[in-house]
Amino acid sequence: MVPHLVTALTGPINELEQRLLDSVSSIERWFRLEWMEHTPPFYSAVDIRNAGFKLAPVDTDLFPGGWHNLTAPMLPLAVQAAMAAIEKICPEARNLLLIPENKPQCTFYLSNVAQLQKIFRMAGLNVRVGSIDPAIKKNTTVELPGGETVTLEPVIRKKGGGRGRLGLKDFDPCTILLNNSLSTGVPGILEDIHEQYLLPPLHAAASVRFKSTYFKNYEEVAKRFGKLIGADPWLINPLYEKCGEVDFSKPAGRDCVASNADALFTKIRRKYKEYGITEKPFVVVKPDNSGASGADSGHGRQGMGILTLRDAKDLAALQAVQHPAGNVILQEGVITNERMNSAVAEPVVYMMDRYVVGGFYRIHSDRGTDEVLSAPGSSYVPLAFAESTHLPQPGSKPGASTPNRFYMYGVVARLAMLAASYELEATDPDAQDFD
Amino acid sequence: MVPHLVTALTGPINELEQRLLDSVSSIERWFRLEWMEHTPPFYSAVDIRNAGFKLAPVDTDLFPGGWHNLTAPMLPLAVQAAMAAIEKICPEARNLLLIPENKPQCTFYLSNVAQLQKIFRMAGLNVRVGSIDPAIKKNTTVELPGGETVTLEPVIRKKGGGRGRLGLKDFDPCTILLNNSLSTGVPGILEDIHEQYLLPPLHAAASVRFKSTYFKNYEEVAKRFGKLIGADPWLINPLYEKCGEVDFSKPAGRDCVASNADALFTKIRRKYKEYGITEKPFVVVKPDNSGASGADSGHGRQGMGILTLRDAKDLAALQAVQHPAGNVILQEGVITNERMNSAVAEPVVYMMDRYVVGGFYRIHSDRGTDEVLSAPGSSYVPLAFAESTHLPQPGSKPGASTPNRFYMYGVVARLAMLAASYELEATDPDAQDFD
Numbered sequence: 005m006v007p008h009l010v011t012a013l014t015g016p017i018n019e020l021e022q023r024l025l026d027s028v029s030s031i032e033r034w035f036r037l038e039w040m041e042h043t044p045p046f047y048s049a050v051d052i053r054n055a056g057f058k059l060a061p062v063d064t065d066l067f068p069g070g071w072h073n074l075t076a077p078m079l080p081l082a083v084q085a086a087m088a089a090i091e092k093i094c095p096e097a098r099n100l101l102l103i104p105e106n107k108p109q110c111t112f113y114l115s116n117v118a119q120l121q122k123i124f125r126m127a128g129l130n131v132r133v134g135s136i137d138p139a140i141k142k143n144t145t146v147e148l149p150g151g152e153t154v155t156l157e158p159v160i161r162k163k164g165g166g167r168g169r170l171g172l173k174d175f176d177p178c179t180i181l182l183n184n185s186l187s188t189g190v191p192g193i194l195e196d197i198h199e200q201y202l203l204p205p206l207h208a209a210a211s212v213r214f215k216s217t218y219f220k221n222y223e224e225v226a227k228r229f230g231k232l233i234g235a236d237p238w239l240i241n242p243l244y245e246k247c248g249e250v251d252f253s254k255p256a257g258r259d260c261v262a263s264n265a266d267a268l269f270t271k272i273r274r275k276y277k278e279y280g281i282t283e284k285p286f287v288v289v290k291p292d293n294s295g296a297s298g299a300d301s302g303h304g305r306q307g308m309g310i311l312t313l314r315d316a317k318d319l320a321a322l323q324a325v326q327h328p329a330g331n332v333i334l335q336e337g338v339i340t341n342e343r344m345n346s347a348v349a350e351p352v353v354y355m356m357d358r359y360v361v362g363g364f365y366r367i368h369s370d371r372g373t374d375e376v377l378s379a380p381g382s383s384y385v386p387l388a389f390a391e392s393t394h395l396p397q398p399g400s401k402p403g404a405s406t407p408n409r410f411y412m413y414g415v416v417a418r419l420a421m422l423a424a425s426y427e428l429e430a431t432d433p434d435a436q437d438f439d
Numbered sequence: 440m441v442p443h444l445v446t447a448l449t450g451p452i453n454e455l456e457q458r459l460l461d462s463v464s465s466i467e468r469w470f471r472l473e474w475m476e477h478t479p480p481f482y483s484a485v486d487i488r489n490a491g492f493k494l495a496p497v498d499t500d501l502f503p504g505g506w507h508n509l510t511a512p513m514l515p516l517a518v519q520a521a522m523a524a525i526e527k528i529c530p531e532a533r534n535l536l537l538i539p540e541n542k543p544q545c546t547f548y549l550s551n552v553a554q555l556q557k558i559f560r561m562a563g564l565n566v567r568v569g570s571i572d573p574a575i576k577k578n579t580t581v582e583l584p585g586g587e588t589v590t591l592e593p594v595i596r597k598k599g600g601g602r603g604r605l606g607l608k609d610f611d612p613c614t615i616l617l618n619n620s621l622s623t624g625v626p627g628i629l630e631d632i633h634e635q636y637l638l639p640p641l642h643a644a645a646s647v648r649f650k651s652t653y654f655k656n657y658e659e660v661a662k663r664f665g666k667l668i669g670a671d672p673w674l675i676n677p678l679y680e681k682c683g684e685v686d687f688s689k690p691a692g693r694d695c696v697a698s699n700a701d702a703l704f705t706k707i708r709r710k711y712k713e714y715g716i717t718e719k720p721f722v723v724v725k726p727d728n729s730g731a732s733g734a735d736s737g738h739g740r741q742g743m744g745i746l747t748l749r750d751a752k753d754l755a756a757l758q759a760v761q762h763p764a765g766n767v768i769l770q771e772g773v774i775t776n777e778r779m780n781s782a783v784a785e786p787v788v789y790m791m792d793r794y795v796v797g798g799f800y801r802i803h804s805d806r807g808t809d810e811v812l813s814a815p816g817s818s819y820v821p822l823a824f825a826e827s828t829h830l831p832q833p834g835s836k837p838g839a840s841t842p843n844r845f846y847m848y849g850v851v852a853r854l855a856m857l858a859a860s861y862e863l864e865a866t867d868p869d870a871q872d873f874d
Contacts, residue, residue, distance in 0.1 A: 032563025033533060036522070040530050077512055081519060084794050087471070088523050095475050098468060128467025359519050 017057055020240070021412050023233045028411075034232055035358065035418060042425045044358040046089060046181070046203040050417040051366070052351045056341035057281050059412070060242045061420035062350075064218065066208045067185035069105070070364075071123070072115040074354060078362030079123065085356035086127035092357075094179050094201050100129040101170070101177035103159065103194075105184045106137035114146055114154045120183060121154070123356075132175050134159035136184065136191055161193050170197055179203060185210040207431050208424075214293050216246045216333050217431065222423035229419055240416055242336040243271050246292070250332050252325040261289060264334050266316035272336050283339065286374060287313045289322075292331035312337065312374065339373040348373055351410075353417035360414040452492055455675070456847050458668045463846075469667055470793065470853060477860045479793040481524060481616070481638040485852040486801070487786045491776035492716050494847070495677045496855035497785075499653065501643045502620035504540070505799075506558070507550040509789060513797030514558065520791035521562035527792075529614050529636050535564040536605070536612035538594065538629075540619045541572035549581055549589045555618060556589070558791075567610050569594035571619065571626055596628055605632055614638060620645040642866050643859075649728050651681045651768050652866065657858035664854055675851055677771040678706050681727070685767050687760040696724060699769050701751035707771050718774065721809060722748045724757075727766035747772065747809065774808040783808055786845075788852035795849040 024031065049068035050061045074082065090097060102120060107113045117133055124131045135144075135156040145155045157175075162168035170193070171177055179201040186194075186209035194206065206212075223241055230237035245264040251257035265287050272285040289311040313321055313334075342349045342365070353363040368375075429435065459466065484503035485496045509517065525532060537555060542548045556566045570579075570591040580590045592610075597603035605628070606612055614636040621629075621644035629641065641647075658676055665672035680699040686692035700722050707720040724746040748756055748769075777784045777800070788798040803810075864870065 029560050029563050029565050032522070032561065034563075036526055036530055036563050039526070081515055084516060084519055087467070087794070091471055091474070095471055125464050126467065128464050128469075128471050130464050359522070 017054070017059065017239070020059075020235055021408055023235050024412050024415055025408060027233045030232065031415060034229070035422075038422055039358050042422065042429065044355075045208070045421060045424050045428065046093075047354075047356045048421050048424060049355070050353045050420040052353065052413055052416055053338040053340045054342045054351070054413075055283070055339045057279060057283075058239050058242075058338060059416050060240065060338040061222070061416055062242075062338065064420045064424045065185070066204050066424060067183055067210070068354060069113060069116045069183065070352070071119040071354070073364045074119070074362040079126075081359065082123050082354075082356055082361040083126040085359040085361050086123050088359070089357035090124075090127055090129065090179075093203070097178040097201075098130060099175060099177040099179075100124050100131045101134045101159070101172065101175065101180045102131055103134050103136055103180060103182050103184050104156070106135070106139070108135065108137055108140060108144060108146065108156055111146065111148050115148050115150065115152075117183065118148055118152050118154050120181075124181070129179075130175075132157060132172055132177075134170075134172050134175075134180075136193055159193060167196060169199060170194070187211055205428065205432070207433060208428055212293075213427070213431075214331075215290060216244075216292050216331075218423060218427050219244050219333070219335070221426040221430070222420060225419050225423045225426065238275055240419065242338050243268060243275075244333055244335040247332045247334065249329065251329045252322060253329075257329075258322045261322055261332065261334065262316055265289075265313050268334050268336065269316050284314070286337035287316075288335050288337050289313060289332055290335065292333050337374055341373060348375075351413050353413055355417060355421055358418070358421075360417060363410075363413070363417075452489070452494065452674070452847075455494075455670055456843055458670050459847050459850055460843060462668045465667065466850060469664070470857075473857055474793050477857065477864065479790075480643070480856060480859050480863065481528075482789075482791045483856050483859060484790070485788045485855040487788065487848055487851055488773040488775045489777045489786070489848075490718070490774045492714060492718075493674050493773060494851050495675065495773040496657070496851055497677075497773065499855045499859045500620070501639050501859060502618055502645070503789060504548060504551045504618065505787070506554040506789070508799045509554070509797040513789075514561075516794065517558050517789075517791055517796040518561040520794040520796050521558050523794070524792035525559075525562055525564065525614075528638070532564060532613040532636075534610060534612040534614075535559050535566045536569045536594070536607065536610065536615045537566055538569050538571055538615060538617050538619050539591070541570070541574070543570065543572055543575060543579060543581065543591055546581065546583050550583050550585065550587075552618065553583055553587050553589050555616075559616070564614075565610075567592060567607055567612075569605075569607050569610075569615075571628055594628060602631055604634060605629070622646055640863065640867070642868060643863055647728075648862070648866075649766075650725060651679075651727050651766075653858060653862050654679050654768070654770070656861040656865070657855060660854050660858045660861065673710055675854065677773055678703060678710075679768055679770040682767045682769065684764065686764045687757060688764075692764075693757040696757055696767065696769065697751055700724070700748050703769050703771060704751050719749070721772035722751075723770050723772050724748060724767055725770065727768045772809055776808060783810075786848050788848055790852060790856055793853070793856075795852060798845075798848070798852075 045066050047066075047068055049063075049065045049070065051063040051065075053060050053062050071082075102117065102124070104117045105113060121131045121133065133154055133156050136159050137156075140156050140158050143155055143157045145153050147153050157172045159170060160173065161170055162176075169176060170180055177200060180197070181203050182194075186206070189211045190206050190209055194202070219242075223237075223244075226237040226241035229240070245268050247260055247264050250261055252261075268287050269285060272287075275281075276283070276285060311321060311325065340348050340350050342351065347367040349365040349367040351363055352366055354361050480501050482501075482503055484500045484505065486498040486500075488495050488497050506517075537552065537559070539552045540548060552568055556568065559566045568589055568591050571594050572591075575591050575593050578590055578592045580588050582588050592607045594605060595608065596605055597611075604611060605615055612635065615632070616638050617629075621641070624646045625641050625644055629637070654677075658672075658679075661672040661676035664675070680703050682695055682699055685696055687696075703722050704720060707722075710716075711718065711720060746756055746760065775783050775785050777786065782802040784800040784802040786798055787801055789796050
């Protein structure tokens with residue numbers, strides 16, 4: 005069950021791990037106090053890159069798929085966390101409507117839906133799956149590889165006109181759980197829902213999130229956390245610069261990116277020198293407004309991919325950008341130095357409410373340490389998170405213990421989730437401004 | 440990990456299991472609604488007897504020991520539940536004082552203390568162990584079989600006179616967790632604590648609980664639950680009669696017990712006939728006011744043991760009672776028909792707050808099916824609860840699936856816990872009476 009990790013962690017990360025282990029009770033208390041002030045996302049998954057000398061959350065998904073990759077021993081934690089989440093949001097709830105992605109043919113994705121359905125049933129809800137896919141005009145039962153089935157039912161809006169309750173023909177849910185990241189925008193049928201709980205809220209949709217907002221919040225979280233445990237926040241926080249609207253087809257646009265890249269490279273090199281890191285730094289340029297999940301989709305709304313700069317003067321790379329205009333952010337690249345056998349591996353941590361409930365390694369044998377692993381050809385190895393994220397082993401040698409490494413991943417994932425919580429508060433259109 | 444169970448379950452229990460599996464989401468919702476109205480005990484452990492045709496919780500311990508018998512995979516559930524419990528009671532808490540039983544020599548018991556300390560540390564608290572044992576006059580570190588240590592520190596009451604805060608010399612806890620069942624009464628040092636949370640409350644102490652109060656509440660819970668799932672509550676509820684103050688040395692006292700026993704035997708035989716059960720019924724006579732944990736202690740305050748009657752006319756047994764006077768209850772005896780290999784086995788379910796977090800089988804190879812297993816010579820086999828109480832398998836053949844049986848045990852244990860919650864509300868000396 006415990007994956008065999010072949011990466012030896014080096015200096016700064018070992019110190020970080022040691023500080024985390026020395027501070028378990030203050031860290032957990034700190035999170036508890038944060039969650040008194042802030043509402044955790046209903047559920048989330050965080051991709052983490054471990055460069056060996058620093059860690060970074062590279063994607064915080066607020067509509068996580070892949071729940072079926074969690075192993076059976078992890079499920080009770082998910083069920084227990086789901087019970088806690090429901091109890092807070094709508095304790096009297098009887099019916100939950102789960103709205104999946106529009107992928108009625110993809111049994112891999114639908115296995116994830118079946119798993120979520122199972123978790124919320126065990127947590128005490130009648131769960132039905134309502135599709136907003138225009139192709140689903142009648143109840144459609146899909147058989148899954150494991151022999152289970154999922155029935156997709158067309159979602160309807162009652163009392164006509166888009167203002168009534170959302171549900172199925174004979175099913176009136178108190179709560180609607182989106183497992184659809186609404187990456188192409190919010191469909192009308194989901195707008196103006198008032199009497200029912202819609203989770204996550206529409207302003208969490210990938211299509212309306214900005215990476216720069218997320219990373220600004222994450223930077224703040226990392227700084228406060230660094231202060232708590234007495235560690236350099238850079239060890240868990242990738243540096244970034246924001247460029248605003250850039251037209252890559254014009255020299256002025258490219259120059260803006262190049263000068264920001266230059267400033268970023270200088271900062272990174274300073275940090276590398278401070279810690280004696282001999283790796284070659286790189287910078288990634290990403291569209292700002294495709295949500296924080298750029299690593300997952302690989303393509304922003306403008307269709308601009310993720311661009312890797314090895315040098316600030318790499319103008320050829322900038323000139324090659326196909327889709328020229330958009331807001332961009334530049335971010336310190338973090339390599340993935342975790343490996344399982346010879347394949348590059350990236351941990352993904354799953355959370356329900358404030359709790360880490362499991363995770364797995366995404367591995368890709370054909371990709372390099374500085375490439376996106378969330379791509380066709382990747383595979384999944386369960387982490388022993390169920391046994392270990394809550395259970396660091398203080399006596400172990402730094403860097404050597406898998407449970408300790410997983411505890412560290414669980415902490416960083418929760419920091420990433422906390423940043424998302426700050427972000428959603430700041431971008432909530434219904435929030436009252438008390439300033 | 441999954442124990443090999445050799446008991447084939449028979450008729451009525453299979454129907455009960457089927458009903459539980461068919462009703463998972465309504466059962467879980469029902470519990471959720473109950474916990475909106477009632478406060479679960481901070482932690483608890485319930486001994487269950489499975490007669491093959493009926494189940495009964497025979498002991499609901501509100502100061503559970505034995506946490507070290509839970510296996511590593513169960514711990515994250517306990518930590519998560521502890522996080523949820525603390526968050527509700529005292530989210531800002533930094534320090535927790537754990538008060539153990541006065542057993543400074545018993546490394547078996549202290550391993551349980553070390554486990555609890557671990558769980559609450561992981562949940563975000565500084566945990567120290569404060570002993571109220573008069574023998575502990577200075578800090579005493581005890582090495583445990585696993586190499587861990589526990590340090591017992593003498594508890595002090597600050598500002599003199601028994602009204603100040605409870606703590607250690609340099610440790611001021613917000614919360615005090617009793618793992619001492621106060622079976623010989625409440626010591627003065629624990630009285631009149633007002634500014635700190637004392638958990639469980641003093642009126643949960645074994646010395647002040649009455650079995651008849653507990654079983655009256657459990658009967659109510661069982662009836663309501665039976666109605667919910669459409670099952671006969673007798674399948675999970677042992678019948679009982681209360682005798683009041685009985686003087687066994689006088690014929691009138693023995694007659695009262697005999698006539699109540701006669702009435703109880705009649706009711707039990709009627710039920711056995713209804714379900715076609717051919718076992719020979721028996722009745723246990725217990726002291727009422729030694730707490731609900733009579734099965735655990737074996738001896739009440741009056742020193743009267745548990746008496747087994749095979750027949751209402753068994754006056755010789757009544758005459759043999761050594762300690763003649765006290766309140767007694769008579770209860771339908773429930774045999775333990777679970778076996779592991781040839782040893783009689785009894786499941787024990789552990790709960791933290793409202794959540795089932797694990798359990799084990801208590802087995803005793805020298806005891807009979809109608810005897811108390813919680814006695815010298817018993818041993819422990821972990822249940823696969825971590826994998827299964829939340830995860831029944833609806834497709835399995837009734838009675839055949841271990842996960843399904845464990846789900847059933849988890850439900851009955853939670854009903855027992857709910858009854859304890861009702862009981863503590865009813866006996867709370869600080870409660871306001873709104874009638």
